[in-house]
Amino acid sequence: MADAKKAEAETAATPPKKKGKWMVFALIGVACLALGGGAAFFLLKKPAPTGDEATEAATKEPAKKKKAEPGAPPVFYKFDKAFTVKLQTEQQEAYLQAEVQLKLLDSQGLELMKQFEPELKHRMTLALMNNKASMLSTATGVQRLANELRDIANRVIDPTAQKAKPPADAKPATEASPAAEAAAAPPADAADPGAPVQSVLFSSFIIQ
Numbered sequence: 001m002a003d004a005k006k007a008e009a010e011t012a013a014t015p016p017k018k019k020g021k022w023m024v025f026a027l028i029g030v031a032c033l034a035l036g037g038g039a040a041f042f043l044l045k046k047p048a049p050t051g052d053e054a055t056e057a058a059t060k061e062p063a064k065k066k067k068a069e070p071g072a073p074p075v076f077y078k079f080d081k082a083f084t085v086k087l088q089t090e091q092q093e094a095y096l097q098a099e100v101q102l103k104l105l106d107s108q109g110l111e112l113m114k115q116f117e118p119e120l121k122h123r124m125t126l127a128l129m130n131n132k133a134s135m136l137s138t139a140t141g142v143q144r145l146a147n148e149l150r151d152i153a154n155r156v157i158d159p160t161a162q163k164a165k166p167p168a169d170a171k172p173a174t175e176a177s178p179a180a181e182a183a184a185a186p187p188a189d190a191a192d193p194g195a196p197v198q199s200v201l202f203s204s205f206i207i208q
Contacts, residue, residue, distance in 0.1 A: 072106070074103060078099070098202050109157075123156060154192075
C-alpha cells in the first residue's frame with residue numbers, strides 16, 4: 001500500500017509536458033513565417049534599373065517606323081479659312097482662293113497641326129504666291145502645287161524626317177504652255193508612308 005501511494009504521489013507531482021511542446025512548435029512556426037516573409041520582401045524589392053541599364057535595354061529593342069494601320073479610317077485637317085493670295089503678275093492681275101485640307105497619317109497628327117498651324121499658313125501662303133495663273137490652269141499643275149504644299153507641311157512638322165529635296169517631277173517656274181504641262185506625267189499623290197501629312201487636298205480652287 002505504501003508503494004502504491006508513493007507511485008501516485010510521484011505521478012501527481014510530475015508536471016504535464018504537452019503545453020511545453022506546443023509552445024515550442026508555435027515558436028518554430030512563427031520563426032519560419034518571419035524568415036519566409038523577409039525572403040519574399042527582398043525578392044520583391046528588386047532595385048529599379050539605373051539610367052545606363054535602361055538605355056542599354058532600350059537600344060536592344062528594334063526601332064519601328066510608324067505606319068498607318070491598314071483599314072484605319074482616314075484623318076483630315078481643314079484650315080479654318082481659305083487661302084487667298086495674289087498670283088504673280090502676267091498680262092493682268094489674278095487672285096487664287098483655295099480651301100486646303102491635309103490628309104494625315106493618324107489622329108495624333110491633329111494636335112501637331114494645331115501646334116504648327118501659324119507657320120504652316122505662312123509657308124503655304126508664300127508657296128501659293130510663287131505661282132502664275134498659267135501654271136495652275138491644268139490638273140497637273142494643281143496636283144504639282146498640292147505635292148509642294150504637302151512637302152512643305154512635312155518639313156515644318158518634322159524637319160529631320162525630310163530634307164529639302166526637290167521631287168522628281170518638280171520643274172522651275174516658267175511660262176510653260178498648258179498643253180506642255182498636260183502632256184507631262186502626273187506627279188505622285190502620296191508621300192512617304194511614315195510622313196505626318198500624306199497628301200494635300202483642295203476643297204475649292206478658284207482663280208479670278
